[in-house]
Every structure is written in structure tokens, then in C-alpha cells.
Amino acid sequence: MGEEIKNSIDTDDVTETLDKCVKYYTLEEITAHNTSKDTWLIIHDKVYDVASFLEEHPGGEEVLLEQAGADATESFEDVGHSIDAREILVQYYIGELSLDDRGKNNSKDVCVTSSGESSSWSTWLIPAIAALAVGLVYRYYMLEHKSS
Numbered sequence: 001m002g003e004e005i006k007n008s009i010d011t012d013d014v015t016e017t018l019d020k021c022v023k024y025y026t027l028e029e030i031t032a033h034n035t036s037k038d039t040w041l042i043i044h045d046k047v048y049d050v051a052s053f054l055e056e057h058p059g060g061e062e063v064l065l066e067q068a069g070a071d072a073t074e075s076f077e078d079v080g081h082s083i084d085a086r087e088i089l090v091q092y093y094i095g096e097l098s099l100d101d102r103g104k105n106n107s108k109d110v111c112v113t114s115s116g117e118s119s120s121w122s123t124w125l126i127p128a129i130a131a132l133a134v135g136l137v138y139r140y141y142m143l144e145h146k147s148s
């Protein structure tokens with residue numbers, strides 16, 4: 001294996017080597033790790049082995065056990081975890097959810113993107129209409145003022 005990495009570096013193919021090192025787990029495999037001694041979680045399509053973190057979790061081990069072997073993305077985000085919490089997460093990373101098992105929640109991301117676009121569109125349109133209205137009122141006022 002050492003030789004394989006050496007060859008890859010020689011050929012400047014480091015990215016490909018890193019990709020090969022990523023382990024993909026199927027939903028079926030992950031679901032089996034659902035006990036207090038063997039606890040895996042999926043958060044944002046990444047797999048974490050949090051068995052050794054259960055007792056340290058400031059929110060208690062029960063909430064983690066409830067999600068054991070399943071996708072905890074929604075509950076993790078609902079709590080509004082801090083940046084510190086997200087940094088802790090990195091220590092327990094063991095791999096990625098298999099590509100075939102992704103996508104069940106992805107429709108949500110699409111919705112967020114499209115609603116994001118429409119909100120940016122309305123952020124400039126409303127001030128533009130307001131500015132136009134103010135301009136018209138000002139003009140009307142000036143004309144009135146001149147004629148009297």
C-alpha cells in the first residue's frame with residue numbers, strides 16, 4: 001500500500017489517491033450500528049462513529065442513541081449546533097454514505113436553492129419600486145410648488 005501511495009505522488013495524482021481512501025458505507029451497513037457500544041450517525045451524507053462521544057455529548061447520550069444507525073442531519077441542524085460542535089464532529093468521521101443511498105433528502109436542497117434565488121430577486125425589486133415612488137412624489141411636489 002505504501003508503494004501505491006508513493007507511485008501516486010510520483011505521478012502527481014494525489015487527489016485520486018485521496019478519493020480512493022474514502023470509505024463508502026451503504027444505508028444497510030450503517031443501520032446495523034445502532035447500539036450504545038456501536039453507534040454510527042449520518043450527518044450531511046457523512047458517516048460518524050460516535051460511540052466514544054456518547055458520554056461527552058453536552059446534549060446527553062439519549063438523543064444520539066435515538067438517531068443511532070440513521071440520518072441525524074435534521075435533528076443535528078434543528079438544535080443549531082455551534083461551530084465548536086461541528087469541529088468535534090470531524091474527529092468521529094469514518095466515511096461517506098454510499099452514493100446510491102443518497103438523494104432521499106436532496107429535494108430539500110433544490111428547494112432551498114430556488115427559494116434563495118427568488119428572495120435575492122425580490123431584495124432589489126422592492127427598493128427599486130420604493131425609490132421610483134419617492135421620485136414621483138418629489139417631482140409632483142416640485143411641480144405643485146413651482147405653479148403656486
Ligand code: HEM
Pocket residue numbers: 041048050053057058059060063064067072075076079080081082083084085086088089092
Ligand atoms: C456527533 C454529532 C454531534 C456532536 C459532535 C454534537 C455536539 C454538541 C455540542 C458541542 C453541544 C454543546 C452546544 C454547542 O456547542 O452547540 C451539543 C448540544 C446539544 N446537542 Fe449535540 N452533537 C451531536 C449530535 C446531536 C444530535 C444528533 C442531536 C439531536 C438528536 C443533538 C442534540 C443536542 C442537544 C439537545 C444539545 C443541547 C443544546 C442546549 O442545551 O442548548 N446533538 N451537541
